[in-house]
Amino acid sequence: MTQASSITPATPPSSESAGIISALLLKDGVIDKRQLSYATRVRSKLTTHRTMMDTLLDLGYVTQEQLQNTLRSNQMNIRLGDLLLELGYLREADLQQALGMQKELSGKKRLGEILVEKGFIEERRLLETLAYQLGYPLIELSFIALDRSLLAAIPLNVCREHKFVPVRREGNAIVLAFSDPLDQKAQDVARGFLGQSLKIAIAPRESILENLAALERTSSQPSISDDSSIIGMINTLIEEAIDECASDIHIEPMKDRLRVRLRCDGVMLQHKDYPREIAPQLTSRIKVMAEADIAERRRHQDGRILFASARHGINLDMRVSFYVTIYGEKIVLRLLNNKGTLLDIREIGMAPRMLDHFIYEALEAPTGVMIITGPTGSGKTSTMYSCVNFLNNINTSIITAEDPVEYIIDGISQCSINTKIGVTFEETLRHIVRQDPDIIVLGEIRDHFSAETAIQAALTGHKVLTTFHTEDSIGGLVRLMNMEIEAFLISSTVVCVVAQRLLRRVCPDCAETYIPTPLDLSRLNLSPNDLAGAEFKIGRGCKSCRFSGYRGRAGIFELLVMNEMVKNAILNNKSSYDIRKISIETSGMVTLMEDGIVKAAQGLVSMKEIITDLPRLGKPRPLGELRRILGVTQ
Ligand SMILES: [Zn+2]
Structure with missing residues (x-):
């Protein structure tokens, strides 16, 4: 057995204190002390790392619903860092570093913002965690879906400062998307302007800011769907795909948006979303480039594009496929010689x-x-x-x-x-x-x-x-x-x-x-x-x-x-x-x-x-x- 020592566990998972979530579960009477100490013992004996929450869920002492209820009703007492730490998504050292930075900035930035900026956690992961654990919906914003009439009640700069955007009315309540649903101050501000009945949702910070910017310029600015900007958009997209060494670009019409994904290293990655309404012009333009039939929208087609990349100084050969789906044509561009250098x-x-x-x-x-x-x-x-x-x-x-x-x-x-x-x-x-x-x-x-x-x-x-x-x-x-x-x-x-x-x-x-x-x-x-x-x-x-x-x-x-x-x-x-x-x-x-x-x-x-x-x-x-x-x- 000594020979194999390198593959036996070096250190058992740390037996840190039970943590704030366990304490809240105990306080709410969801679990009792005996269960908690049993779970702690089980966890210390595991050879692979499981969080305390996973262990409690595995043992059947807590259901996901009970966990969500406890987290929601005790929101005021939970700090984001503790939550992520206890769920195993963040390392203690990273949290301490981020808290230190927050102190240096004298609290001008939210912890979540710093964690994402420093790369300690991915924003989508962070939001999904919050959405799942707190039971708030994670929404994909697209500015056509926003109810503009709500903006009469709240100034845009207030929304921008507190990183939220009003989405729509649901009965008497107003749905608001926050980048940080644990930000009590932002919620208080929103209630001050919009009244008490808020429905909280979560959306990525960038997309909230982008949507606020779009709302600001909607009346005066020209639509982004004029021809010259469509050409620019497609050229930019192809250049970005070359940057990422992507092998394929997928442009998919969905119910509420046009989703763009790239295949990099064999894996599909979300790249960006376009508003749904530009789909016809975008598709037509790519058809022109690929010498496909613009008038044909009900049959599958293919074509080829030779693209001269100004940014990279190469001629890119692309095979294009137009595939008719229930939401319109899905376009896949295969970048043929975007393979970097030939390997010895x-x-x-x-x-x-x-x-x-x-x-x-x-x-x-x-x-x-x-x-x-x-x-x-x-x-x-x-x-x-x-x-x-x-x-x-x-x-x-x-x-x-x-x-x-x-x-x-x-x-x-x-x-x-x-x-x-x-x-x-x-x-x-x-x-x-x-x-x-x-x-x-x-x-x-x-x-x-x-x-x-x-x-x-x-x-x-x-x-x-x-x-x-x-x-x-x-x-x-x-x-x-x-x-x-x-x-x-x-x-x-x-x-x-x-x-x-x-x-x-x-x-x-x-x-x-x-x-x-x-x-x-x-x-x-x-x-x-x-x-x-x-x-x-x-x-x-x-x-x-x-x-x-x-x-x-x-x-x-x-x-x-x-x-x-x-x-x-x-x-x-x-x-x-x-x-x-x-x-x-x-x-x-x-x-x-x-x-x-x-x-x-x-x-x-x-x-x-x-x-x-x-x-x-x-x-x-x-x-x-x-x-x-x-x-x-x-
Ligand atoms: Zn890495």
Whole structure:
């Protein structure tokens, strides 16, 4: 057990005093002293951190509703910092720092404001916590929904000073959105102007201020939906997406607004909202840019935009899709070459020994088919471009058929499939071999015809690079067999199959030690001893990772290099289970899950994602053995 000491809990959770919320629950008679002391004892024995509230809820001593009632009826006595601390959303040290700053500012700023500004907590998290715990609704403001008549009763500068905005009447009550619903002074001011019956709601500070500003200029200012500002808005949006290294922009009409989200590192992120009423002009303008039919609003369409970015000095190629939804057309712009720089093959993230193996046995082999496989968004196209870049030199003729070209490389002949004008995949493949290539790159093998073209080209002495959509490397071989390619052709032409995934990288700025739970271990099918020497990390969330705990991505690889034993297994029509077993035992193959475990044990990726995103097949080998095979020192 001493060997595994690094993955057993170092310190039990601190046994801080029961806290103000527990005291209030006790005072209100929701829990009794015996329950509280039992919960305290249970909590001190847990190996993972649970807050006192979670523990009380888990034990069934308190319901969420009772908790909300107690919090609401005792609002005057609860301070935001204590609440966040007890809920486990804030660290003691961060709170103390923020309180210190508040003192320096002689109370000119609310604590919540400072916490958000310093990046100790994300505003949305803060508001959701308040909304959930206090039972107030969290509302998305859009200035068309506001009842302007209410503004006759209260001056805008008062609203701005206390960070609230009147929303609408509900019977005799007035709904008001506050950025800080615990701000008693703001509530008193609002009651002074609007009367006693207020319904409190919560909204982000920025959107309250934006809405107040919009209300102020509504009468005199021109509408934001005139043409020149629409063009400006779209250009700004695209530039922002390039800034964020986004791969896609989603513009979605919703009931009350136009929501814009960006996909960054594979994850959808809220970017901004536009007012619903500009949707027609915005859509028309993007259609003009994409050379789509402006008059057509009831059918799905697609198009393409070449965008010259003034801010970044690049030409961006975008594929645009218009999809008709019940609220209007949803627009998705895919930013094709917004992938940053082309990675050197040595920087794609393969472990040292796997990389050597890959370069010497596969990339430098003069002929044969190399397959890179994985689901959409697994990074296989980037890896393929890194391979092409490695092979690209003055004495080699390289030609591609891609759908579409996603990255332009100097010195090779790239063809983008364009079915609209008759440049189909089939037509291109018929011509490609006549171009006297040494290396042929086929964007993707998707049917018997493209598979056969790849195999035939390899048989006639070419090197072929291509991609597939399969779960793992063995799946790639099985797919070829299912495309009715003879086993002997597969075994004599395929050089290697690389399976790949992209997992999110743990943010280095907020990484903390993570101790695998018994459930993690059972899901991985490993014992603590198998993971001796591991240093798992988890990101707690900070400003530099937009509070996700992750920043950037890391490749996870499985490399199958075909040796005689694997070839024989294919020739003898062995099952995929047997082929996998033989590959692991004789070709030095490390599975995706095993490579993931090694990278998680370095603190590069999270335990959570290797469990949810990598195929779990069989029992992984112990970390020490994997590190030896891959040449990973730590
Ligand atoms: Zn972070």
